[in-house]
Amino acid sequence: MTRRRSSYRSLRSLQRDVRACRACVEAGFPLESLPVVHGHEGQLAYILGQAPGWVEGEERRPWRGRAGGTLRRWLDMDEDEFYGTFYCASVTRCYPGRSPGGRGDRTPTPREQELCAFWREWELRLLRPGLVVTVGGLAARRLLGLVRLGECVGRRFTYGDAVAIPLPHPSGASGWLNDPANRALVAEAAALVRDELDRLRGAGPLSPSAPSIRRRTGTDT
Numbered sequence: 046m047t048r049r050r051s052s053y054r055s056l057r058s059l060q061r062d063v064r065a066c067r068a069c070v071e072a073g074f075p076l077e078s079l080p081v082v083h084g085h086e087g088q089l090a091y092i093l094g095q096a097p098g099w100v101e102g103e104e105r106r107p108w109r110g111r112a113g114g115t116l117r118r119w120l121d122m123d124e125d126e127f128y129g130t131f132y133c134a135s136v137t138r139c140y141p142g143r144s145p146g147g148r149g150d151r152t153p154t155p156r157e158q159e160l161c162a163f164w165r166e167w168e169l170r171l172l173r174p175g176l177v178v179t180v181g182g183l184a185a186r187r188l189l190g191l192v193r194l195g196e197c198v199g200r201r202f203t204y205g206d207a208v209a210i211p212l213p214h215p216s217g218a219s220g221w222l223n224d225p226a227n228r229a230l231v232a233e234a235a236a237l238v239r240d241e242l243d244r245l246r247g248a249g250p251l252s253p254s255a256p257s258i259r260r261r262t263g264t265d266t
């Protein structure tokens with residue numbers, strides 16, 4: 046049974062309700078896993094993907110499949126550093142199943158994305174991360190309003206008080222990564238993430254040149 050409070054004062058109570066959420070199932074959507082939740086207070090950064098895959102849904106841990114390995118290779122991180130650094134979230138938190146066409150996983154519908162935005166908004170309010178990394182076009186669109194991923198990978202933005210850095214999805218399903226010029230942009234974006242993490246650890250000043258994105262509050266649109 047889905048429970049959503051009018052406000053949350055602790056991440057612990059929020060995560061307890063996220064783990065029990067069945068809002069999309071109650072709305073008639075065919076989800077194939079329970080919610081995947083991973084993270085704790087005090088982490089340096091918040092990473093937002095699209096949705097868990099089959100492996101993640103089975104293990105109820107994010108970024109466990111091949112795409113997760115590629116993402117960690119881009120960021121030059123082993124598993125311990127990755128999971129210790131990032132609070133891992135996604136536009137929707139349950140495995141949506143295979144796409145009806147049979148190629149890849151189903152993209153969550155706009156209604157599912159809206160239902161799940163509630164949890165993201167509360168996480169961001171409670172965590173107030175210094176760095177937000179979006180992974181894939183859907184996450185960049187939903188959180189940052191960035192429509193053309195090819196024009197923003199390799200650049201840094203702001204989201205409220207946080208620095209925001211978009212990455213493409215490491216699954217490579219779109220073919221965007223086949224272009225060597227795009228792979229160079231990914232390397233630039235990954236370097237930006239590492240630089241920002243160093244800054245957050247106290248290693249350097251924030252560059253003032255990042256375009257600003259208005260922070261959204263309440264229900265995502």
Ligand code: SF4
Binds near residue numbers: 067068070079
């Ligand atoms: S995708 Fe999000 S809103 Fe939908 S059931 Fe899972 S946790 Fe709840």
